[in-house]
Amino acid sequence: MSHHRPIRPADRHAFDALIDARSPAEFAEDHIPGAINCPALDDEERAIVGTLYVQQGAFEARRVGGAFVAANLARHLREQFADKPQGWRPLVYCWRGGMRSGSMVQWLRLVGWDAQQLAGGYKAFRRHVIEQIAALVPRLELRVLVGATGSAKTRVLQALESQGAQVLDLEHCARHKGSLLGALPGVPQPSQKNFETQIATALEGMDLSRPVYVEGESARIGRLSLPVPLVQRLRAAACIEIAATPEERLAYLLRDYAYLGDDPEALAQRLGALVELHGKETVQRWQVWARARDLGPLFDELMRLHYDPHYGRSQARNFAHWDARQCVSAPDLSADGIVGVAGAVLALG
Numbered sequence: 501m502s503h504h505r506p507i508r509p510a511d512r513h514a515f516d517a518l519i520d521a522r523s524p525a526e527f528a529e530d531h532i533p534g535a536i537n538c539p540a541l542d543d544e545e546r547a548i549v550g551t552l553y554v555q556q557g558a559f560e561a562r563r564v565g566g567a568f569v570a571a572n573l574a575r576h577l578r579e580q581f582a583d584k585p586q587g588w589r590p591l592v593y594c595w596r597g598g599m600r601s602g603s604m605v606q607w608l609r610l611v612g613w614d615a616q617q618l619a620g621g622y623k624a625f626r627r628h629v630i631e632q633i634a635a636l637v638p639r640l641e642l643r644v645l646v647g648a649t650g651s652a653k654t655r656v657l658q659a660l661e662s663q664g665a666q667v668l669d670l671e672h673c674a675r676h677k678g679s680l681l682g683a684l685p686g687v688p689q690p691s692q693k694n695f696e697t698q699i700a701t702a703l704e705g706m707d708l709s710r711p712v713y714v715e716g717e718s719a720r721i722g723r724l725s726l727p728v729p730l731v732q733r734l735r736a737a738a739c740i741e742i743a744a745t746p747e748e749r750l751a752y753l754l755r756d757y758a759y760l761g762d763d764p765e766a767l768a769q770r771l772g773a774l775v776e777l778h779g780k781e782t783v784q785r786w787q788v789w790a791r792a793r794d795l796g797p798l799f800d801e802l803m804r805l806h807y808d809p810h811y812g813r814s815q816a817r818n819f820a821h822w823d824a825r826q827c828v829s830a831p832d833l834s835a836d837g838i839v840g841v842a843g844a845v846l847a848l849g
Contacts, residue, residue: 681760
C-alpha cells in the first residue's frame, strides 16, 4: 500500500472519490466540489462530544466519540462503500485533517483500499480557494457586460457560453439575480464560503489566454460579497454595453420576472424598502400594483423612476473604462434575438 507525501488540495483530482467526514451541517455550509458526505459524527453527536470535552475532558470525549465514529464507519462500510472495488482510491478529509478523517482512513486501509487523508483538511482547502482567487483573478482578460436593467445580460452570458465562450456566471454562483427583486423563489443563497468555492473552481478550469465574459455586478449579490480582487478586476476591465429599447426591456422583464406575480404580498413587502428613496406615495402605488399582480405598470415605473435615472452615473463611477465602452445593439430580446446579441458580442473579439 502506498503512503505518499502529504496530499494537498491541488492533488484532489487524482483520486476516485472525495469523502467529507465532517457533520452534515459543516458539509452544507461548504465542501470541496464533488465530495460526498459520509459523516464520522452527525450534528447531534458532534455537539455531545464537544460538550463532553468541555465538561469532562479529552478522554471521556474520545471514549464516547469513538463509539459514535465506529458505528458510523460500520454503516458507511455496509452502505456507501459496499460496492467499491479493491483498487478504489478515496481521499478523505475533515475539518483540519484530524481524528475524524484519520479514523476513516485507517479503517478503509484495513479493508485494503488505498485511502489517503487530505493534509490540513477542509481548512487547507479553504486557504487554497482564497489563494486561487488572489492568484488567478488579476490574470483574467475580462470582458464585462453592462446594460440597463432588463437588457438580458445574464441570458446573453448564457448564450455566449453555449457559443463556446468562457463565462463566469456570478449570479448563478450566488443563486440571485443581483437586484432588489433578485431573490429566487424557494432557492436559498449559498454561504459566503461556498460562493467563493464556486468562483475558485470555475477559475481553475479556465484558459487564461482567452477572454472571460462576466456581468458587471456591484460588490454584493443579494447578501453575498464578491471577493475583493474580483471587484477590483471588474472595475478595471473593458466594458461591452448591451443597448436595448425601453419597450424591449420591459417585455423581457415581464417574461423573466413573471414569477414575482405568484407571491404578490412578498413582492409588495420588498418594494417597501424603497420608501426612503421614492417616498410613501409612490411606493404605495407600486404596492397596490404588486398586490393586484399588475406587473406591467409596476415594472415600467421601476425602470423609469428607480433603475434608469442612476444607471449612467453608477456605471461611470464603477467602471474605469466606461467612457471607452463598446456598444452592441439589441433590437430584439427574444430567445433568438439574444443568440444574435451574443454573436455580435463575440464578433468584437
